[in-house]
Amino acid sequence: MDLFLQFLANGLVTGSFYALSALGLTLIFGLMRVVNFAHGEFYMLGGVLGWFVTARLGLDFFSGLLVVAAVMAAFGWMVDRFLIERVRGQGEEPGILLTIGLSIFLANSALLLAGTAPLKIDGPLSNAPVFLGPVVLTKMRIFAVAVCAALILAAHLLIKKTKLGRAMRATFQDPMAAQLAGIKTAHVYASTFALGAVLAASAGMLLGSIYSAQVAVGGVVSLKAFVVVILGGMGSFAGAIVGGLVLGVAEAMWGGYVSTGMVDIIGFVIVILTLIFKPYGLFSARAERA
């Protein structure tokens, strides 16, 4: 029983990390129908920039996080305005190819600039173990889960309560009608992309302080984020959260009771099963339009 609780705790912790990582992707996926293959690279950039501002510029964790968020928001905005904007009307394929090219470019340029060694980010709390009954966690992990929850809540409030959020939801429902209502959809798209980039980068910096920031991590993160988004349904917040937690717990259980060597396979099997039986995810209410 103890072991089960530990696995469950592990799964919930990693699951909330997955949820945060996938949130940006589901927004971009759901609103703009752009399959952003560079999502993992945004996460990676968050980690690398996080190392840069804390280790090289000497900022503390929170100020560093703000700086990283600002930089990545601007970066995401520019990527959308100068790259994605040009291929917006042409279907999904150019977007896919464009973001694949972008991800290759970003990953390798970062490799040149930051080097191959794993980078350490100093978190604000220690990594000493914390014992909750039979379950072991660390202060930093609990902190990270709290920050995840805070960021998710913040994003949710942004979308539900602000003018920009309303504009996003309107564009999500029907771009043509939104334009007719006077919403500058170009700005909405760019802001959404920027928001997605910020969420990914924050996740990258946060998790970089728990594990370590590495340049080569982009591919794996993208794949896991896709799994969560498919499971939860494109564009669904709640879906991303539930999807992340389900993936985290499923991986922990499989790794614990079967074998840790094949853990990654769980995510892909989930994707395949979801796409066969419930293609639009657990939470999405969208129907297909002709």
Added chain:
Amino acid sequence: MRALRCAQVIAISVLGTAPMLALAAETVKIGVIQPLTGSVAYNGKADVNGAKLAMERRNAKGGVLGRPVELVIEDGQCSPANSVNAAEKLIQKDKVAVLSGAFCSSATAAVMPVAEKYKLPFLTGVSSKADLTEKGNAYFFRSAETDALLANAFAKILADNLKLKKVAYIGVNDDWGRGGVEEFSKDLGARGVENVLTEYFDHGTTDFYTLLAKLRTSGADGVFVAAETQDGAVLVKQFKEFGIDMKVFGVGSWATSDFVNLVGEASEGIYAAVPYVASLPGEANTDFVKTYQAQYGQAPDKYAAAGYNATNILMDAIERAGSTDAASIRDALKATDYQAPNGRYRFTANGQAYGFNAALVQIEGKQPKVVEMTEVQPPSTLTAQGK
């Protein structure tokens, strides 16, 4: 006719870009295939750094056969297909005299038949899969330890010094990790140490908590880890986070300053079984460490030493062969007796190096302290012992 024109354009552009004739070579060329991109790029670059240092020192002393030595470096990416491509280019286009590489055992295994086909000596300083030297390839040499030899060298020390009764084995899920786990498990098992857990993880895993939960309930008093710097550092950090109190010993690029920096305080007391560490005693090593540090700003690790030694062995052999003729170089390689920063290298008839030192170190105060040193025995003594 449009079709003809189309075809003409395509054909001319192909022929027109055919490589130009190579200029007459003044230098002695050594081809190097290492992963410069990809997940082990970190270690591949260290190897190249060591190789470059060896080349520069040699050139400062007049080079080889009176000519300067040139390293032609290609990115094999640790992938068999890319490494074969790189090998073909080095041999055909650059006309190198010898080949060095390709880091990962799978890539090396793919390049070996190419070297044999062109009858070019091929030396690896890193690939540790035992059967590479058993394939009967007359042109292949290995100036590194194999998992089997390392296990054999350390099993006694580990079992006796660390007084272990039950050991858990954790390895990265690739040929090197699996090989290491199997060999150490076999050798320690032969000394009465029980294997209570064997688990593999994928390279790039960041969260080991599930594995650690299993480890805690396994009842082991020691854990063996076969992992490289990136994975190993995260794993060791999480050991301490998880409150695990066992003796840890690892193989791979542990005990380097990068590793210790990443792990922080959790590195206290960790043991590592390494064929090279910067704190090995001896004048040759101190000199090597000092020069490497001056040039690259950090102490050399196992891979830098591997690159350094491999390049020196090759240059030495070419000098003794008296020419760049492949067959003479091969014979000269067979007769190698090279004094390295970490001991003396000689080759068996199969091209396997032996006689050099391997060390068991423990990290104290963020520095690796050498606890025990031992000589790596040639495989024939292993067969004599009935392994």
Added chain:
Amino acid sequence: MALERNTLLILAALAALFPLVVNDLYLLHIGIMVLFYCVLASSLNLTLGYVGEFSLGHTAFLGLGAYTAAILSTSFGLPLWLTVPLAGAVAALFGLLIGAITLRLQGPYFVIITLAFAEVLRIVANNWVGVTNGPMGIAGIPQPDLLAAGSTLLAKRVYFYIALAIAALALYLSYRFVYSSAGRAAVTVRENRYVAQSVGIRPFAHALRSFVLGAFLAGLAGGFYAHYISFVGVDVFRFSFMATMIIMVLIGGKGTLLGPLVGALVVTLAEEYLREFQELRLSIFGLVVMLVVLFLPKGLMGFLTLRRERRVATTVPPLPRLSKGGAA
């Protein structure tokens, strides 16, 4: 249609002469790799260019073909001329199975589910040590007997001709498929799925047909690869192969027959030349992909076709003059 066929025939003839004229082993090696990638790119083009669906799992078929050939030749001792077709057949079978499941979805869902299948196969290959030898891979795949005796130059030439034969087969099959009613139906599905259905074309069946054919060709390429490189490891399932294939189809021009060929040529040569900039190589690649998507969306062949059409359109024939008598 005539342009494509004639160009292909002329290129085939030139390629057949290539090994007889060239003695440099390295150039022959490059030529073999170009032909190999040509087959792969053509196979991807069938689904991507003609059905319009983006499969990111195509490496699955390459890998399946490679492992099949490797296992059949090392464990059962079958010769090359048996293993390669069998590799293609096994890949086609899996293409049928995977396609039956995945082709029910479109757009980004199809992309991700094909990627998921490729990843599952990769993980299985990495862990099923009994069959695939796991991460250790299958080494020492035997060469055809008659090559063992001859010189390396002869061996390279023979391999070139084998690759040429496979490439010719691939392009021939693609050509026949594209210019058949099945091919035209596939294009209709690409252009507008719903209209296709309304005229009685079943999108699923046609997409499946082109998918299986693509899988078969990729499997053939995989089988050849196994024998030529003589080592098959889990890295055949790596995403980098997929990225290379995509870039080739994209640069050459999807939806054309010559496109993949041109793409394979350009990209392979570029890769070899970019070796000079080793470390920048992949960054430049990514940049090139982005630029091609933005500025040359139809690839090189598309660009050439566009220019040709534009030229034809501007040479308007003069209007017939009306003479006084009324006759034109």
